Amino acid sequence: MSGAVTGDDAARDPWKTEVALFLAITFGITWAIAIMALGFSTWFEAHFGALTSSSPFFYVAVWAPNIAALVLTSVRGGAAAVKDLFARLLRWRISAWVWIAAIAFYPALMLVVQFVGLAFGRPLATADAWLLVAIGLFNIPALLLGPLGEELGWRGYLLPRMLQRMRPATAALVVGSIWMLWHLPAFFASGLPQSGMALPVFVIAGIALSVFVTWLFVNAKQSILIAGVIPHAIANAYGAATGSMTWINAVVLVAGAILLFVLLGPSLKSRAA
Secondary structure, eight states, rough: OOOOOHHHHHHHHEEEEHHHHHHHHHHHHHHHHHHHIIIIIHHHHHHOOOOOOOOOHHHHTTTTHHHHHHHHHHHHHHHHHHHHHHHHHSSOOOOOHHHHHHHHHHHHHHHHHHHHHHHTTTOOOHHHHHHHTTTGGGGGHHTTTTTHHHHHIIIIIIIHHHHSSSSSHHHHHHHOOOOOOHHHGGGGGGTTGGSSSSHHHHHHHHHHEEEEEEHHHHTTOOOIIIIIIIIHHHHHHHHHHHSOHHHHHHHHHHHHHHHHHHHHTTHSSOOOO
């Protein structure tokens, strides 16, 4: 099969090995836990309790991208490469306009969601809900899940490698699709938040969000903090504060992604430096 990764291919092209191993470890950990919890639920609950967002197994499943990134970075590049990975996690000396975009763009889109929803009879989010979004960056338990649990992997490890071979726009769609596929088991576990969401809406909105964070990434000196943790935390906080994602969210996020292409597209039309 022409697209298969063989041993000879991997030997000639370490990039294929790095990407394949990252995906194997990430999906292997998360989906193995999901298979145990969902496929053998009686046994799993008898020994470990229900799989909920407070379960230790859930944290391991969520941290799988980070585990894969840290293991592979350490094996491939040693302590210096791990130090660089964490340096990008903490990189904050970025242009002010990129900071503003990271913090304000997603909430601005969600304000549009609110007013579009109002036209369809959905109530506006309360001031308290928006306050929860504002403090989402300081919610340590929430940060330890998706934002800090995943982003060393998705934006710290996988996205830079995709940018080596793809244009940023393509890399955004590929990483976003993989990211959403990885979430799939969560929709079948009744104790997890995704079980109450519409899968197609979640996928479309997530891929659109990937476009935004990739645009941030190529403009923020590959800062995982600014192009991973912050927008991820804000998106999660909005979902927790205002309810599950709706088709209106998805449409507005896709429109926002298209807006980036139209108005700020140069950095998404050529490969990152």
